[in-house]
Amino acid sequence: MKGIRLRPEKTGLRAALFDLxxxxxxxxxxxxxxxxxxxxxQRALERSRQIAYTTVMTTVGxxxxxxxxxxxxxxxxxLYRPRMSRGEFAESMVRELLGSLSGLGHEQALSLLVEQVAESDADELRLLEELIRKRKRELGG
Structure with a gap:
């Protein structure tokens, strides 16, 4: 994807895209x-707010x-079509972020990931552990 920069002060989609x-x-x-x-x-957006057609057209472009x-x-x-699902978009953003962290060194990047997951809650950390075990089994280790 071109022209997408992560905005750490925002969350969700807004971390990668402007609000509109x-x-x-x-x-x-x-x-x-x-x-x-x-x-x-435009019709869908107008259910919750007034918005000009030209504004929507520019943003869709x-x-x-x-x-x-x-x-x-x-x-x-x-006629426009989505090129990816919400999940595929999220995955591509995470991959881009992790790729940008590779300059830190793998150990530091992984340490940051584990720290972030651990701060969420214990269930997320257990999920990460399970995903690691699953991947090791897939790799035959």
Whole structure:
């Protein structure tokens, strides 16, 4: 994905996307649209707020430029499609973050990950342990 930078002061989708971009992707994923138009997004967003068509059009275009949406011509308009699910997006963000930490050295990056998980709660730490055991079994170790 192009042009996505993590914003550590934000959480969830907003850590990787601007607020309106995150709102639009939430709508796309929640509605489970396989294809949609800018007008579809505007109608969905207008359930909770007033928003100009041109604002939605510009932001959907940015999401396309960032690689989250694909588009094809349908007469005078574009039909957009999500290029990934919410889970795939989250996974790609985590991979990007972990890749950016590799300059720290693997031990320090892993230590930070374990520390963060441990701060969440004990169940998350147990889940991490299980995932490690599972991966070791898959690798034959």
């Amino acid at each position: 971009e995150a709102d639009i992707m939430e709508v796309v994923w929640t509605e489970q649209w396989s294809s949609f138009t800018v007008a579809d997004v 940015r999401l396309h430029d960032k690689g989250l949406l694909s588009r094809s011509r349908d007469g005078k308009r574009y």
